[in-house]
Amino acid sequence: MTDTQTTALAIRQRAAGKRLRLGNGVTHAVLIVASLTMIFPFLWQILMSLATNAQVTSVPPTFWPGELHFENFAHVFDQLPFLNQLWVSAAVTTIRTVGQLLLCSMAGYAFARLEFPFKRTIFAIVLAILMVPPQVYLLPQYQIVQGLGWLNTIAGIAAPGIFSAFGTFMMRQFFMGLPEELSEAARLDGANHFQIFWKIMLPLAKPGLSALAIITVLASWNDLLWPLIVATDATQMPLAPGIATLTSQRSIPDYPLLLAASLLAMAPVLILFLSMQRRVIDGIAFSGLK
Template identity: 50%
Template sequence: MKLKIGNHILLIFGAFIMIVPFLWMVSTSLKTFGESMQVPPTILPKEWKFENYAEVFESVNFVKYYINTIALTLGRTIAQLFLCSLAAFAFARLTFPFKNTIFIAILSVLMVPPQVILIPNYAILTQLGWIDTFYALIVPGMFSAFGVFLLRQFFMGIPKELDEAATMDGCSLFGIYWRIILPNATPALIALGIFTILAAWNDFLWPLVMTSSENMRVLSVGIAAFQGQYSTDYPLLMAGAVLSTIPMLIMFILFQKHLISGIALQGVRR
């Protein structure tokens, strides 16, 4: 009993540590500029300035940032779910030469920091003429080594007897993948989808380097524009951050059970 109470106290303390920065962000977004710079700082605004949220849309083309971010996120997520699941199906169900070697080579990509290949990727995209386009934002993120690994582990836990039964009924390999494997891998697909959405929505360095025009900015890069060289309008900055965070909070609240179940099931897959 004492151990359970101690665990709950520890979890509550950890949750408090995690939620305080978010609450401070919301509080700052409702302050005036002068109050946001006040020392010592105030926890709650003395004057609740909800106009900051409207001013965010007036100061920059925030709606365009939203549209670009949604397009980037949807493009990467849909492509990763399809391409990674196809590759995972091949590694989990098919037999071909050097299968394990190729799989290890794909996993080795996870050990390479993205910053290391940033300049070579920029050079390639420049040669293709894709800089400052949606091609540069979406295409390089359409495949994920982590996604292949995650789905392969899940696919290997689906009984192969289902494949054999489908083959006897005249189902093709793609039919097995589409009608047998994918419907039985919904938790893993949702988990990968959530991970991909979070990574794409919060991506900053890649869009910053690969785009240069105001018309191609995404939320992460657009919000950074509120930060000035000598002074920063923190209420506007925090208001923009709150507006960009809300969709991810709603998504996590709606799909948290699927995310947790998808991650938990990976621990029991062979």
């Protein structure tokens, strides 16, 4: 290679390096702006939860309160039975999550690996449930819960959410992706269907179970409509409907109180996310890919 060719190659490499650095810089700038745009409402919520109602509603808006009012968080416990509602939210979320992990995984395995009469018809009915708005079920669900005497109880709030058609479909798709040879080898060793499911398939389904658990926890913790209908006692409400009732207690809502209550309500889920960040991301990535 001549000196001229070497010089030209070096110039092209430097130009390519500059373009690559410029492209990376633009990419990082766009990501930083997008991240700030997404995190700004959360930061504004934190700041305004420490402000006064006049500062929150001021025009033009105030983005930094002159004095921080940490007592807004203490007022939440005066206006709401917060600890009772936190316990109800945790109990309902736990019951729903455990129920869906157990029932949806069993139903998904049955639809994926077992043969029984009207299998396709029953699965089509399950899928049809996904097409019906959940509001359609409110009246019959309420009548059932009322007949059982479960109004204003944790069981009444949690019962409709312990099974889902979506969870069944997702687990079925996951089990269908596992090698059939594993089941055949287990059957040759004398294992029955339940042993194959419990000892072989279920441990392999941890990514799917993680995704289902994440989706169920978020949906249950943020559920508003059904608990608001079935629970009229403030001490038996979860946090979401409990906080919603604060807007009806005054003619002019106390926005700092609402923001402080919302921050306290999201704290357990945020702590759970930070402690299980890798599993949460893997579970969401799995559910998105499927």
